[in-house]
Amino acid sequence: MRVRPTARRGALPAALAAVLLATGAPAPAATTDPGAAPAGTPPAGTAPAGTAPADGGPGTAPPVLGALDAAAPAPGPVGLARALDPLLADPDLGPAVSATVVDAATGRPLFRRSGDVPRIPASVTKVVTAAAVLRALGPDAVLRTSVVPGARDGSLVLVGGGDPLLTAREREPGALRPASLVDLADATAAVLRERRGAAGGPAPVALAVDDRLFSGPGAAPSWKPSYVGDGEVAPVAALAADHGLARPGTGDDARVGDPALAAGESFAALLRERGVPVRGAVRRAAAPAGAQPLAEVASPPVSALVERMLQASDNDVAEALARHAAVAEGAAADFAGAGATTTGALREEVADLGPAAGRLRLLDGSGLSRGNRLTSDAVALLLAEAGDAGDGRPLEALLPGLPVAGFSGTLATRYLEGPARSGAGLVRAKTGSLSGVTTLAGQVVDARGRLLTFAVLADDVTDAYGARAALDRVVAAVAACACG
Numbered sequence: 496m497r498v499r500p501t502a503r504r505g506a507l508p509a510a511l512a513a514v515l516l517a518t519g520a521p522a523p524a525a526t527t528d529p530g531a532a533p534a535g536t537p538p539a540g541t542a543p544a545g546t547a548p549a550d551g552g553p554g555t556a557p558p559v560l561g562a563l564d565a566a567a568p569a570p571g572p573v574g575l576a577r578a579l580d581p582l583l584a585d586p587d588l589g590p591a592v593s594a595t596v597v598d599a600a601t602g603r604p605l606f607r608r609s610g611d612v613p614r615i616p617a618s619v620t621k622v623v624t625a626a627a628v629l630r631a632l633g634p635d636a637v638l639r640t641s642v643v644p645g646a647r648d649g650s651l652v653l654v655g656g657g658d659p660l661l662t663a664r665e666r667e668p669g670a671l672r673p674a675s676l677v678d679l680a681d682a683t684a685a686v687l688r689e690r691r692g693a694a695g696g697p698a699p700v701a702l703a704v705d706d707r708l709f710s711g712p713g714a715a716p717s718w719k720p721s722y723v724g725d726g727e728v729a730p731v732a733a734l735a736a737d738h739g740l741a742r743p744g745t746g747d748d749a750r751v752g753d754p755a756l757a758a759g760e761s762f763a764a765l766l767r768e769r770g771v772p773v774r775g776a777v778r779r780a781a782a783p784a785g786a787q788p789l790a791e792v793a794s795p796p797v798s799a800l801v802e803r804m805l806q807a808s809d810n811d812v813a814e815a816l817a818r819h820a821a822v823a824e825g826a827a828a829d830f831a832g833a834g835a836t837t838t839g840a841l842r843e844e845v846a847d848l849g850p851a852a853g854r855l856r857l858l859d860g861s862g863l864s865r866g867n868r869l870t871s872d873a874v875a876l877l878l879a880e881a882g883d884a885g886d887g888r889p890l891e892a893l894l895p896g897l898p899v900a901g902f903s904g905t906l907a908t909r910y911l912e913g914p915a916r917s918g919a920g921l922v923r924a925k926t927g928s929l930s931g932v933t934t935l936a937g938q939v940v941d942a943r944g945r946l947l948t949f950a951v952l953a954d955d956v957t958d959a960y961g962a963r964a965a966l967d968r969v970v971a972a973v974a975a976c977a978c979g
Contacts, residue, residue: 564944569598574978575606582969583608583951587961588933592953593871596973597879599938599946604872611851613868615954617927618808619934620862623869625801625893626877627840628816631823634798634892638819640674640734641791642683643782650701651683651789652782653762655734655755657708657822658794659815660803663736663761664743671799674792676736676758680765682790687771699772702763703780706755708733709818711829713754717864723750728810728863731818733828734758738811755779802896805925806904810861817860834858841869844890845876862927874936874950882938882948897923897937900967909967918971924949931955933962939970942977949973 575596583592593614596606604610638658645652660673687697713730714723722728726748729739735754737743751757759777766773794800797816804812817833820840826832834857842852851870858864881890898904901911901919905926910919924937936950951969956962 563940563946565600567941567943567945569601569603569945570596570605570941570943570947570973570976570978572605575973575976578972578976578978579606579969580608582965582972585965585968587956587958587965588953589955589957589962591955592951594951594969595871595875595949597875597948599879599882599948602876602879602883604875605947607872610872610875611849611870613851613854613856613870614934614952615865615929615932616862616867616869616874616952617929617932617934618862619869619874619925619927619936619950619952620857620860620867621804621808621813622874622877622893622925622936623837623841623857624813624817624820624860625805625896626844626881626890627820627837628797629801629889629892630840630844631820631836632797633889634796634801636797638794638797638800639788639791640676640679640794641788642679643786643788645701645703645780646783647701649698650703650780652703652705652780652786653734653759654782654788655704655706655708655732655758656794657733657815657819659735659738659809659812660794660800661734661736661758661792662743663758663765671795671803674794676762676765676792679790679792680762680769682792684766684769684771686789697771699774700766701775702759702766702773703778704734704755704759705780705782706732706734707781708822709815709828711827711831715830715859715864717830717858717866719863722863726750728814728861729754731811731814731830733815733818735811736761798892798895801892805893805896806898808905808926810863813861814859830859833860841873841877844880845873848873848876863929865929865932869952871936871950871952874952875948878936878938878948878950882946894923894938897925899923909963910971913964913968915964915967915971917975918967918973921974922970924970927952928959928963930959931957933959933966935966935970939973941973942975947973 583594593609593612595610597604639656640658640661641654643652658674662673663676665677666672666675691697723730729750732754736758739750739754741749741751763773763777800812803809817837818828821832821836822828824836826836838855838857856868858866881893898906900906900922921940924935927934932954933956934952939947951966953962
């Protein structure tokens with residue numbers, strides 16, 4: 496495993512300025528993480544960073560990572576082992592547990608238990624997806640949905656740009672304003688009216704959709720067949736509106752079978768409302784090569800999409816971002832290409848993993864696949880790499896998206912009572928949960944103000960909630976430890 500030069504010892508990650516900021520409040524999509532909001536509902540637990548807890552409920556926390564001390568000594572391996580070994584032996588975590596704690600300033604592993612054993616990561620997979628897309632596209636990139644002239648006169652093509660937050664509804668005010676087909680219909684109708692001029696209103700058009708940016712099946716062969724039907728995730732598509740929900744805004748998680756055609760039908764209805772006659776049924780057709788957009792809308796920047804994915808454990812965003820990483824790296828934009836790209840990004844970021852590197856495997860971007868395999872060493876070291884001081888690398892945009900214990904996202908209702916309360920506001924991490932699997936990976940500040948990264952993966956548990964509580968106690972013990 497790579498250890499950074501000792502000249503960096505004691506430095507704080509440059510991304511911490513961003514980490515100290517409050518997390519935004521996008522509406523989460525469906526997730527397999529316990530306690531996360533269902534599709535189409537606003538998240539619990541949003542408040543300004545640094546708000547003191549008033550009633551111990553979610554949405555308030557002590558100053559987030561507010562006790563950092565660049566001069567604090569790193570905890571000793573012996574002291575960490577003394578604090579963590581008994582907690583990792585909790586029966587609720589089962590017999591298959593891996594844990595790694597890394598000093599964020601130096602990248603040096605301080606504690607390892609089965610750290611090189613590949614385990615099912617569940618939604619901790621999204622940390623790797625975030626790193627891969629930030630490397631490939633950069634934090635400021637946007638994803639564009641456009642309308643171009645079709646190959647035939649009087650035809651239009653709605654071209655999907657793989658924007659996972661595209662909506663067919665009016666954009667609501669807030670920190671995260673997704674691109675809207677409403678705005679795209681307004682702009683398209685205005686262009687068509689201008690072109691028609693004195694001849695009257697817009698002429699009738701035929702509408703097609705082009706969703707060729709992504710390829711392959713919409714559902715992974717490694718997923719449970721029920722995932723799409725149960726609303727855990729929509730079929731992956733380069734063109735989809737409102738997470739592919741059949742009835743957006745109703746709280747119903749049911750997804751449409753063909754998100755691209757459904758988005759096209761929504762766009763056709765919006766055009767008709769604006770006086771543009773749309774003839775015939777919406778169909779699929781390739782946009783002519785080199786066609787210039789008549790109108791387009793852009794997503795929030797990739798950094799905001801990453802934050803949404805991590806905060807809400809958004810499976811739809813994760814699958815789209817994994818494919819964008821594949822496209823940018825010249826790989827096939829299907830499950831195999833996306834999995835190979837994200838796994839490759841992890842191996843490149845975290846060198847010297849030894850034989851375990853060859854056993855890392857990702858079959859999707861969301862973590863729904865039980866065929867995924869990561870090690871706690873690889874994830875904890877990747878998080879330390881993301882906070883590498885002073886290099887200005889795109890991976891730094893990963894850290895602000897991690898939920899804060901007792902405060903935001905999928906950690907909003909955790910670390911609020913009992914022994915785990917010592918981690919409230921001091922733990923920032925990505926949750927993961929599948930049947931029999933409970934995982935957590937992120938950052939924690941110890942009792943002396945030292946910033947550490949960690950990953951704990953347990954993939955043979957029988958009581959999900961007991962395992963989650965046990966895992967929280969492990970990480971809270973790191974926060975409470977002044978381990979010499």
